[in-house]
Amino acid sequence: MNAWEKLYLPAVLKGMFITLSHLFKKKATIQYPEQKRSFPKVFRGLQVLNRDEEGRERCTACGLCAVACPAEAITMEAAERQPGEEHLYREEKYAAKYEINMLRCIFCGFCEEACPKDAIYLSETVTPANYSRAGFIYKKEDLLIPDPTKDPEGYQKALGHRAKKINN
Ligand code: SF4
Ligand code: SF4
Structure with missing residues (x-):
C-alpha cells in the first residue's frame, strides 16, 4: 500500500458512497407489521370454521378432515343437536370440541378438500x-x-377470496 492508501481514506469514502447510494434505491424490506405484503391467491393460512348465511355452524363433526390430515393435527368430539338448537347448528350433529394443533399443521389444505360441508377452509391470515x-x-x-x-363486516373480512369461492 502507498502512503495515501495507508490513510484508509479512499476505502472509507468508497464505503460511505456505497451506503449513501442505497438510500435512494428501492427498499427490499418493509416495516412489518405496520406494512404488510399481499399474498398470492393460492396462499393458505390459518384455518377458519365456516358458518352458513344464517350463522349456523356448518361442521357436522364427521371427522373426514381429521382422517385426511397427514400431520394428525385435528381432533374433535361430536355431539347431537338438541331440539331448539336448530338456529345454532345446521346439521343433526355438530362439533362440541374442535381443535387444530398449528405446530403440526403443514398448511397442505387437505382438510379443506376433504370436507363435504364447506365447513373448513384455509384463510389468508398468517x-x-x-x-x-x-x-x-x-x-x-x-x-x-x-x-x-351479528357481525356482517367481520364475517366478510374473515371470508377472504378463498372462502368466497367456496361459498358460491
Ligand atoms: S392444512 Fe393439512 S396439515 Fe393442516 S390441519 Fe389441514 S390437513 Fe392437517
Ligand atoms: S370440518 Fe368438515 S370434514 Fe371436518 S369434521 Fe367438520 S364437516 Fe367433517
Missing part, C-alpha cells in the same frame, strides 16, 4: 406467533368465523 406451545392449539372458538347475522 398464524400469529406465540410464546407457548399451548398457544398454538386453536380451539373451536378461535377458529369459528364471526356470525354473519
